[in-house]
Amino acid sequence: MYSKNRQNCSKGILSLPYRLFEINHINGVVINPTTEPTMNRKRFFGNTIFHLPLNWNKKYRLFETNRSFLQGIKHLSKFFKFSDKSPIITDGKIQKLMVKLGLIQTTSYESNQKGIAQVSKTIKKLGQKETKIVCLPEQWLKNNIIKDFDSEFLEFKKIARDFSMTIIPGAFYEIGKNTSIIAPVIGPEGEFIGRQEKIHPFDYERDSVKPGNEAKIFKTSCKFGIIICYDMVFPNVANVLAKKGAQVLFSPSRIVRRGIVPWEMYVQVRALENRIPILAANVENRRFGGNSIIVDLTEDNKVVTTKITKLKGASEKSKEFILEKYEKSRKSRFADSNKFQ
Template sequence: MTKLGLIQTIAHDTDQKAISEVSKILKKLGKNETEIVCLPEQWLKNNQISDWDLQFREFKEIAKDFQMTIIPGAFYETKRGQSSIVSPIIGPKGEFIGKQEKIHPFDYEKDRITPGKEAKIFKTACKFGVIICYDMVFPKVANTLATKGAQVLLSPSRIVKRGIEPWQMYVQVRALENRIPILAANVENQKFGGNSMIVDLNQNNKVVTTKITKLNGEQGRSHEFDLKKYESIRKKRFSDSNEFQ
C-alpha cells in the first residue's frame, strides 16, 4: 500500500504566513505516514519563485524528517531571460530531485512563458507524473505519463469557481481513460473554487467507476492506494486501443 495526499490552500496575507500554515498540515500528513503530497498551482501571494531552496527551506526539512516527497505546487520561474511555470519535486531526503514544466500555457500565460516539451516520470515511493492545471485538458499528457509507467498522477491546479465542473469532469475522465488514480489540488478563496479531489477507481464486473474524495477549506487529506491493482486493468485498456485514421 502507498499513502498519497494533497493539500488545499486558502488565501493568506503573506507568503511566509501561507508557508507556515501549510507546513503544519504537511507535518500532520507526515505523522500519518503520507509518502507523497501535492499542493496547488500558484497558491502563494507572490507566484514568482527566484530561490527554491530559500523559499521552501521548511518544506525540505519536513520532507527529510518524514521521508516524504513534496510537490510544493507550480510557480513562475525565470532563467536566462526565459520564463516557464514549473512544478519542483522535493524528494524524501529533503533535496530537489527534478521539476515538471507546464506544457500547455493557459490564455494570458501564452505571452509570458515557454511551454514544456516533456512529460516526465519521477520515482520515490512509487512512479508518478505531474500534470499542471491546464495540461489536464489534453488527453495526450496523462496518456503519455501512464504509458511511460506512472502509477499515479498528481496535479497542482488553480481553477476558478466557474471552471470547477468541467475540471472535475476532465480529472475523472483522465483517470478512467488511463485506469490510473489522480490527486488534483486546488486553491479555495473568493476567486478559486477549491474542491480538490482524490480520484480512486473501483471495478465491478468489468465496469470501472470513479470514487471521489473532496476537500473543503484549507486542509490536507491522504488516502491509501494498492497501486498494483490498477496494472492489469490499465494493461487491458491500452491493449484494446487500435490505430486508426
C-alpha cells in the same frame, strides 16, 4: 521486543527469534523460504520487520514441513493485525505494499512567509500519518514568482527529510532566460530531485511562458507524473505519463469557481481513460473554487467507475492506495486501442 501472546503483539510487529526466512518476490509470489537458527538477525518483508512471539512455532505451528511460507503468512494473518505497510494477501499472492498519498487545499495568505509557515504545519500533520507523497495547488502563494526555490521552500525540505516524504510544493513561475511555470519535486531526503514544466500555458500565460516539452516520471515511494492545471485538458499528457509507467498522477491546479464542474470532469475522465488514480489540488478563496479531488477507481465485472473524495476549505486529506491493482486493467485498456486515421 518479543511478545508471548497475540494480545500483546504491537500492531504490525512480529518477531523472528528462531527462524530466518529468505524472501524473494517474483511476480508477487513469495518463494524459497529457508530456515536458520537465529536470535538476533532479522529480515525485511517489504519495508516491515515481522516479529513473531517467542513461542510462535509451538503455539501456532505455522511453518511445518507440509506448509508453504505463503500458507504460514496467511495463517498468521488470522492472529495478528498487520500494519498499513504490511503486504496484502489476496488470491494466493502477496501484493505490493500500500502507499499513502495526500493533497493539501490552500487558501489566501498575507505573505509567502505566512503561507509557507501555515502549510508546513499541515504537511507535518500528514507526515505524522505516514503520508508518503503530498501535492499542493498551482500558484497558491501571495507572490508566485520564485527566485530561489531552495530558500523559499527550506522548511518544506526539512519536513520532507524528517518524515521521509515527497513533497510537490505546487507550480510557480520561474524567471530566467525563459519564463516557465514549473512544479518542483522535493524527495524524501529533503532535496529537489526534479521539476515538471507546464506543457500548455493557459490563455494569458502564453504571452510570456515557454511551454514544456516533456512529460516526466518521478520515482520515490512509487512512480508518478505531474499534470499542471491546464495540461489536464489535453488527453495526451496523462496518456503519455501512464504509458511511461506512472502509477499515479498528481495535479497542482488553480481553477476559478465557474470552472470547477468541467475541471472535475476532466480529472475523472483522465483517470478512467488511463485506469490510473489522480490527486488534483486546488486553491479555495473568493476567486478560486477549491474542491480538490482524489479520484480512485473501482471495478465491478469489468466495469470501472470513479470513487471520489473532495476537500472543502483549507484542509488536507490522505488516502491509501495499492497501486498494483490498477495495472491489469490499464494494460487491457491500452491493448484495446486501435490505430486509425
